[in-house]
Amino acid sequence: MTENEEYVEVERDEFRAYCVSLCAERAVMLRLMFAVDERATDNCFKVYAVFSGQNKDTFYIPFFKIKEDDPKYQSITDCVPAAHWYEREIRDMFGLIPEGHPDPRRLVFHESFPADSHPLRKDWKISETDLKEWGEGVVKKVPHDFLKVEGKGICEIPVGPVHAGIIEPGHFRFSAVGETIINLEPRLFYTHKGTEKLFESMSFFDGIKLAERVSGASSFSHSIAYSMAVERMAGIKTIEKIKAIRTFLLELERLYNHIGDIGYMCAGTALMVGQAKGALIKEKLLQLNEKLTGSRFLRGINKIGGVTKDVFLQKFEISETIDMVEEEFKDLLKLLLGQAIHVERLTGTGRLPKEIAAKLGVTGVAARASGLSDDIRKSHPHLFYYKLDLKTYTRTESDALARMMLRADEVECSLSLIRALVRRRYYGNICVDVGEIPPDSFALGYTESPRGSLFYWVKSDQDGKPFRVKLRSPSYCNWPAVPYAIPGNIVPDFPLCNKSFNLSYSGCDM
Amino acid sequence: MWLEILNNVRSRKKAIKFPKTFQKSPDEVIETVTPVKKMNKVFGKSLRIRQVDAGSCNACEWECNMLTNPIYDVQRFGVDFVPSPRHADVILATGPVSRQMELALKKTYIAMPEPKLVISCGDCALDGGIYKGSYATRDGVNNVLPVNCHIPGCPPPPKTIVKELLKLMRGISSGSYPPKGS
Ligand code: SF4
Numbered sequence A: 001m002t003e004n005e006e007y008v009e010v011e012r013d014e015f016r017a018y019c020v021s022l023c024a025e026r027a028v029m030l031r032l033m034f035a036v037d038e039r040a041t042d043n044c045f046k047v048y049a050v051f052s053g054q055n056k057d058t059f060y061i062p063f064f065k066i067k068e069d070d071p072k073y074q075s076i077t078d079c080v081p082a083a084h085w086y087e088r089e090i091r092d093m094f095g096l097i098p099e100g101h102p103d104p105r106r107l108v109f110h111e112s113f114p115a116d117s118h119p120l121r122k123d124w125k126i127s128e129t130d131l132k133e134w135g136e137g138v139v140k141k142v143p144h145d146f147l148k149v150e151g152k153g154i155c156e157i158p159v160g161p162v163h164a165g166i167i168e169p170g171h172f173r174f175s176a177v178g179e180t181i182i183n184l185e186p187r188l189f190y191t192h193k194g195t196e197k198l199f200e201s202m203s204f205f206d207g208i209k210l211a212e213r214v215s216g217a218s219s220f221s222h223s224i225a226y227s228m229a230v231e232r233m234a235g236i237k238t239i240e241k242i243k244a245i246r247t248f249l250l251e252l253e254r255l256y257n258h259i260g261d262i263g264y265m266c267a268g269t270a271l272m273v274g275q276a277k278g279a280l281i282k283e284k285l286l287q288l289n290e291k292l293t294g295s296r297f298l299r300g301i302n303k304i305g306g307v308t309k310d311v312f313l314q315k316f317e318i319s320e321t322i323d324m325v326e327e328e329f330k331d332l333l334k335l336l337l338g339q340a341i342h343v344e345r346l347t348g349t350g351r352l353p354k355e356i357a358a359k360l361g362v363t364g365v366a367a368r369a370s371g372l373s374d375d376i377r378k379s380h381p382h383l384f385y386y387k388l389d390l391k392t393y394t395r396t397e398s399d400a401l402a403r404m405m406l407r408a409d410e411v412e413c414s415l416s417l418i419r420a421l422v423r424r425r426y427y428g429n430i431c432v433d434v435g436e437i438p439p440d441s442f443a444l445g446y447t448e449s450p451r452g453s454l455f456y457w458v459k460s461d462q463d464g465k466p467f468r469v470k471l472r473s474p475s476y477c478n479w480p481a482v483p484y485a486i487p488g489n490i491v492p493d494f495p496l497c498n499k500s501f502n503l504s505y506s507g508c509d510m
Numbered sequence B: 001m002w003l004e005i006l007n008n009v010r011s012r013k014k015a016i017k018f019p020k021t022f023q024k025s026p027d028e029v030i031e032t033v034t035p036v037k038k039m040n041k042v043f044g045k046s047l048r049i050r051q052v053d054a055g056s057c058n059a060c061e062w063e064c065n066m067l068t069n070p071i072y073d074v075q076r077f078g079v080d081f082v083p084s085p086r087h088a089d090v091i092l093a094t095g096p097v098s099r100q101m102e103l104a105l106k107k108t109y110i111a112m113p114e115p116k117l118v119i120s121c122g123d124c125a126l127d128g129g130i131y132k133g134s135y136a137t138r139d140g141v142n143n144v145l146p147v148n149c150h151i152p153g154c155p156p157p158p159k160t161i162v163k164e165l166l167k168l169m170r171g172i173s174s175g176s177y178p179p180k181g182s
Helices: A012-026 A081-094 A128-136 A195-200 A204-212 A216-234 A240-268 A272-293 A311-337 A340-346 A354-359 A364-369 A400-423 A474-485 A491-501 A505-509 B002-011 B026-032 B035-043 B059-066 B099-111 B123-127 B158-173
Strands: A005-009 A028-038 A044-053 A059-066 A072-074 A097-099 A154-159 A171-177 A180-187 A442-449 A452-460 A466-472 B047-053 B079-081 B090-094 B117-121 B149-151
Touching: A012 A028, A012 A044, A012 A059, A012 A072, A028 A081, A028 A452, A028 A466, A044 A081, A044 A452, A059 A072, A081 A097, A081 A474, A128 B099, A171 A491, A180 A474, A180 A491, A195 A204, A195 A466, A204 A216, A204 A452, A204 A466, A216 A240, A216 A442, A216 A452, A216 A466, A216 A505, A216 B059, A240 A272, A240 A311, A240 A340, A240 A400, A240 A442, A240 A491, A272 A311, A272 B059, A311 A340, A311 A400, A340 A400, A340 A491, A354 A474, A364 A400, A364 A452, A364 A474, A400 A491, A452 A474, A474 A491, A474 A505, B047 B059, B047 B099, B047 B158, B059 B090, B059 B158, B079 B158, B090 B099, B090 B123, B117 B123, B117 B158, B149 B158
Parallel strands: A005 A059, A072 A097, B047 B079, B047 B090, B090 B117, B117 B149
Antiparallel strands: A028 A044, A044 A059, A154 A171, A171 A180, A442 A452, A452 A466
């Protein structure tokens, strides 16, 4: 347990009222919600909700106990809408039932997964036939009905899970009149790999490898958030040099993602020059990553208690690439903003209203482009961020163009942060001693990944082994907001909207 | 002109020479070109790939995306990614095959015309990699589709992917490649 986490136990029946008053009094939003199976020690499940706001570096964590024989609690979705996916996920994974939840369908599992089977329960077992039938997907065990939109001239367009481009799988159900979309219902979790359960069977030190592989394009952020949680559990204090290297690499990751995304959005408007140029700069940055860390996706560089290599030894390569990137990026932006067709297509496309974004707890670029100043680097300073001159940009237009321009602003910011970090000198080792991980401890790890805030909550068991790892990627809380940005747009603009959010499926599906 | 045409008709000379096989019925033609032969003929020079994400972590996808950037420009080798399985010669599957993607992967494979090849890309497509043993994965593409070729790496850098693809194409056209899956 650490300084900025405030755990409060409440009664199951008071949980809802407590959350409501917390939201109202402290101006906080729901960051994540999860359950833990503690039947072996405490003879109950525990459900935690993590709230935090922009003004104070404190996480308010109310939790309640719930017994196996009466696995019901009052849903908080109607007053805290951001909870709607979490509650459904908890029902799928633990079988705890949120009473009064507006959506009774399953979230993670598709039709052929057996009913009343909850993988994150410690005593969960599944038969070979059930597993086989789940994969084959022929026998439908629990129905999943899409929302029916009826009326004259409305047609339904199912898309996916395998899409035309080289992207991840997800199913989208459009209801459209002519070209205009009336409703969109996504069906995700095709890439569900049981990551959270897998974490429990690995040691803390191997877990970092898995964390890196939750979502490829934010590998480093995931490893940072995971290692941070474990380090906080063990009470390890890292030194300045490690913090600086980690911050530097985080910004590098943001840089290549944002530039890649800006370039990639051009694919949605068929502006091939822009796409090629964006891909070129991204490639340069990926090559820098490889030179610095040996991996194009910054894998294997972070470990618990430090990093494996002092990347600042290669200052020359860094500044060379950064200079080149800055120049090329200016060029790219000039090109994009000079293209009337490109700007025209992006303006007013995929508008996500501020109120909806706030209610659903949207994070990252999507939140900031909708006028919410949500930046966990600023509100909960960690690593080296409290020493840097960090600006939080927001935009109010809330359309695809705003998201693109916001990324452009953040690229500038990341470039200057990287320069500032490289300029300083740091002394000391690149890793500190890590002893045993204390038993029965738990902590939160977090960071701002390129897509938004990212959380890990890790708990060890009585032998100091991983007991529960909950991860919440930014895509998980941004996906529910996408359907609100789509209606009113035309079907061919959907890929563009999707790319402007650029969410990870794998990070969301876990 | 008329005279010329008349002459041509009399001498049975054709303006465009048809390959001999065209004098047979279409069904027969397909029979005479064996899958292996066709593979040598077609896949040796051009390869159309349908990429399917079967539960990957998306780093493998990004690397496949990078293949078409101006640096690797994989199209110059005759390799390209196509949107529909109907146009594809090869299915390039990434990820350990999550159970919820298994059916979609199989359906994509079935939708491809013969002859077809399967490439697994990335360590977790080989045997599940880091996800090995998870309840929600099939531990590798091999357990779902007949894999012909594997590209190692986590994720394999674009250079490796290009190299492996070219090796595959050369192997096919020289006839030394054993096409296991077809
Ligand atoms: S091989 Fe590695 S990079 Fe590729 S999908 Fe698997 S974990 Fe991700």
